Amino acid sequence: MTTELTTTETTIAAALERLANEHQQSAAHALTKSDEQVFFRRWSSAFRKALYYYLQGTRPASTPAGCWLVSSATRGGIIHQVDKSGHCSCEAGQKGIACWHAALVAGVEVGTDDLDRFDGGDDDAGDTPTDDDDGPWNEAARDVWAEHEAEQRLWGRLSAVRAAYLRAA
Numbered sequence: 748m749t750t751e752l753t754t755t756e757t758t759i760a761a762a763l764e765r766l767a768n769e770h771q772q773s774a775a776h777a778l779t780k781s782d783e784q785v786f787f788r789r790w791s792s793a794f795r796k797a798l799y800y801y802l803q804g805t806r807p808a809s810t811p812a813g814c815w816l817v818s819s820a821t822r823g824g825i826i827h828q829v830d831k832s833g834h835c836s837c838e839a840g841q842k843g844i845a846c847w848h849a850a851l852v853a854g855v856e857v858g859t860d861d862l863d864r865f866d867g868g869d870d871d872a873g874d875t876p877t878d879d880d881d882g883p884w885n886e887a888a889r890d891v892w893a894e895h896e897a898e899q900r901l902w903g904r905l906s907a908v909r910a911a912y913l914r915a916a
């Protein structure tokens with residue numbers, strides 16, 4: 748079964764893949780069996796699992812209050828809620844452990860941030876040059892800054908999750 752992904756979907760899938768790989772690298776650089784390593788390894792698998800379900804068609808639904816709903820992969824009819832700070836209502840999430848629901852939402856948010864860097868990010872033209880007069884340097888600097896901001900937000904969220912995890916351990 749091949750489904751044609753839109754530009755938005757491709758960008759979100761790419762963000763999930765990048766996050767999975769980055770967390771795997773961080774795990775590889777952490778001390779063996781340290782909390783740090785466990786933390787990054789769990790998030791890496793969570794992002795990979797989220798990517799798998801995303802490619803299979805799973806999409807989080809946003810609520811009027813700004814939360815996200817994700818249906819359980821294993822138990823039919825169960826819906827998990829990821830709140831604005833990235834906390835998930837599932838069993839793992841309640842214990843402060845990485846889960847793919849929160850990872851999926853993080854991927855959607857990072858992917859959306861990636862798209863916002865392009866004018867008219869929703870069309871199929873992909874990374875068409877923006878039509879303002881910024882030179883290449885400004886363009887690149889803005890990209891780097893946007894990336895930096897997106898990472899900061901994600902890291903802020905992940906450190907909150909990690910603090911909860913370390914308290915529980």
Ligand SMILES: [Zn+2]
Nearest residue numbers: 835837846848
């Ligand atoms: Zn969850």
